């Protein structure tokens with residue numbers, strides 16, 4: 400990956416630390432941020448003091464550490480609203496289940512949660528907790544709400560935990576947090592790598608009616624495309640999201656068009672093309688649809704013809720039609736493969752005339768379809784970049800960063 404931490408030079412980073420064991424790593428994180436040229440102000444929750452001292456954090460950041468909304472002395476030096484406005488980015492690391500719950504509900508009961516509400520800066524959080532806690536539906540629900548609000552979720556990593564368990568919930572390591580912050584850093588004038596650019600993303604499955612109650616579809620959840628749309632928005636783009644059925648909510652600034660069939664998706668995509676600079680086709684579009692969708696429910700007992708045969712006709716290849724239209728500067732496809740993954744994807748990229756294709760192996764059921772994790776390879780004309788198993792949100796962030804860098808000249812034409 401290209402060296403990115405120089406993006407952090409001159410940035411104002413507000414580091415929030417909540418009360419988890421991973422807080423012991425935060426002095427190193429602060430040290431690295433300062434070495435990368437960032438100014439760091441640290442805010443701790445009351446429980447964070449159980450794991451790391453304010454004295455260490457003050458020493459490495461060079462700034463007094465704040466922990467109390469009602470500290471008259473600290474407020475006189477820099478009021479909390481002033482501190483909220485000072486931040487270019489807020490990172491909460493570690494983010495405990497309790498901190499995540501407060502952020503998700505807009506609770507402002509301590510200094511750190513108040514700052515997150517009062518600041519216009521992007522907020523990233525690095526969850527850290529026991530694997531059972533992390534996988535609890537309440538925590539997952541809160542994380543999904545935060546993500547829909549535009550909060551970036553970094554990690555967590557998976558592996559041995561301080562409590563002796565193994566699984567997801569380890570805080571992302573300081574070096575990787577630094578890279579993640581650098582990826583989404585806007586320049587001093589608030590511009591991101593995709594500012595002035597319109598990105599259209601398709602996501603989710605399509606549904607092809609057999610009769611009024613039955614359809615042909617697939618296992619796509621739309622999560623990866625949602626994450627790509629969200630990362631593009633954070634990188635400064637205007638985003639149009641064309642979503643198949645069942646796709647979860649997107650950020651309010653994303654212009655969303657809901658569709659059901661491949662035909663609907665084709666039409667909405669072509670409506671969006673005149674204003675699109677970059678097209679990213681993440682949707683799992685049905686390749687075929689029933690030739691004659693029945694107006695009434697098909698009955699079971701048909702003695703004269705016990706076997707059922709469904710005639711199918713081909714749907715349009717949406718992404719290939721985008722390339723053929725010549726209206727878009729960069730076209731990126733996705734490919735879900737079950738065998739000979741890389742070769743199939745290389746062939747598909749060339750055949751469809753795509754600038755890049757992102758391929759994942761869906762024969763491994765722990766990632767890909769309906770999972771929050773994925774592992775992909777980005778294939779472009781001059782090379783391939785492998786992304787290991789990571790949350791879809793992180794993959795999206797890195798993909799958008801890589802696409803911004805690879806196609807910078809085409810995008811700014």
Ligand code: C5P
Pocket residue numbers: 601661680681682683684685686714715716717718719731732733734735747
């Ligand atoms: O050929 P395959 O379906 O695997 O190609 C995957 C890529 O093509 C994805 O980017 C998908 O969104 C796009 N596609 C499309 N229209 C279709 C089928 C696939 O845009 N009918």
